[in-house]
Amino acid sequence: MLKKTFLMTFILAALYGFAANAQASSVRNQTYICERGVALQAIFIKDKDDSYAVIFVDGKLVAMHEDVKGPERLFIAVDDQDNYRFHIKGNDASLTYKDSDQSKAEKVVLQSCQADIAED
Numbered sequence: 001m002l003k004k005t006f007l008m009t010f011i012l013a014a015l016y017g018f019a020a021n022a023q024a025s026s027v028r029n030q031t032y033i034c035e036r037g038v039a040l041q042a043i044f045i046k047d048k049d050d051s052y053a054v055i056f057v058d059g060k061l062v063a064m065h066e067d068v069k070g071p072e073r074l075f076i077a078v079d080d081q082d083n084y085r086f087h088i089k090g091n092d093a094s095l096t097y098k099d100s101d102q103s104k105a106e107k108v109v110l111q112s113c114q115a116d117i118a119e120d
Helices: 002-021
Strands: 025-033 039-047 050-057 060-068 073-077 084-089 092-097 107-115
Antiparallel strands (some): 039 050, 050 060, 073 084
């Protein structure tokens, strides 16, 4: 847990430095509390017209880019080996995994995730 906290703090500090140097960029840290009390840490980066997220899942950081803009935001892993998808609608979110076999449906990894309003 200490390693995860240190890593996320380090990345957040680096991203804040990035945002400070870019005029139209912003960085936001958000924790989601999911089913079974699982905490999902996410860092959102907005750079002009593009949005990105970095989440900590399965003991690793997963970089994602926003694919769909609208009432439901969809972030898809940048690395094809990860295949995670992070769905956000308001303060609700879910994390799914899309197998490389296109005939298989997305698997729900975490659902019923609520944004921790205290951090907002």
